[in-house]
Amino acid sequence: MASANFSTLPLPSDTSGDGRRARSRTSRDKIVAAVLHLIEGGDLSPSAARVAEVAGVGLRSVFRHFDDMDSLYQEVSERVSAQVMPLLREAVIGATWKERLVRIVERRTSIFERIHPFRLSASLKRFRSAFLTEEYRRTLELEAATVEALLPPHILADQVSTRSIKVILSFQNWHALRFEQDLSIQEAREVVSRLLGDIISKLAD
Structure with a gap:
């Protein structure tokens, strides 16, 4: 079984709304992908500032999309589970x-x-x-x-x-x-x- 790179797997995006909503979803997806990338790279507890840097967004943008780091890690955990659990249940x-x-x-x-x-x-x-x-x-x-x-x-x-x-x-x-x-x-x-x-x-x- 090939090793997964979770940060490059597609995230669900809502492109049916207006441009502002699509841009907001894109920023949110970039933030989640940044956390995945950092953890895969060995940074097991990345700071909000580091996440923002890797995502290419402002620090305030991180907390505009997520109430706190716990809610961000919740979405990260849900994404990893969504990819792995079907394999575990096979x-x-x-x-x-x-x-x-x-x-x-x-x-x-x-x-x-x-x-x-x-x-x-x-x-x-x-x-x-x-x-x-x-x-x-x-x-x-x-x-x-x-x-x-x-x-x-x-x-x-x-x-x-x-x-x-x-x-x-x-x-x-x-x-x-x-x-x-x-x-x-x-x-x-x-x-x-x-x-x-x-x-x-x-x-x-």
């Missing part, structure tokens, strides 16, 4: 639950690789943002639910095994492998696959 093909679990590794880790800077950015701010705190909770629930959907009842009844599988396939585990142990994508994926294979080999079909 049906997994496989003859058995074990086969489906193994097949989800590449897709899920590719998604994690794409959203990594945005998840880190949100983590830095979520303790000061009610929206990002709730968004974090919803994301964790969705990640857990997509794993649970692949497991048969007798595995779901085994809480230790279910939790172990969730941890292996979690963003936190991927982050630890890629950015704390400094593994390549392929090396990290091999570790995830090995851990998953080891645990499901011990479980009944």
Whole structure:
């Protein structure tokens, strides 16, 4: 799966109104794209002044379009989610639950690789943002639910095994492998696959 550049993906624009409304939407879109660009580039907590500079708008324009930085980050988060969530929910093909679990590794880790800077950015701010705190909770629930959907009842009844599988396939585990142990994508994926294979080999079909 190719890496996404969220700042270059099209933003929805309302061009049906008059020129002033279209220009306002264009400025708003530039501001959102600037935040995406900065976060992708490693600035996980860009200032309003830096956002305005990259967007090519005045600082006052940022706060004319957004009440505060929290509302700006809310729109950024919604855009990233809109691009990624359909991939996370996509049906997994496989003859058995074990086969489906193994097949989800590449897709899920590719998604994690794409959203990594945005998840880190949100983590830095979520303790000061009610929206990002709730968004974090919803994301964790969705990640857990997509794993649970692949497991048969007798595995779901085994809480230790279910939790172990969730941890292996979690963003936190991927982050630890890629950015704390400094593994390549392929090396990290091999570790995830090995851990998953080891645990499901011990479980009944």
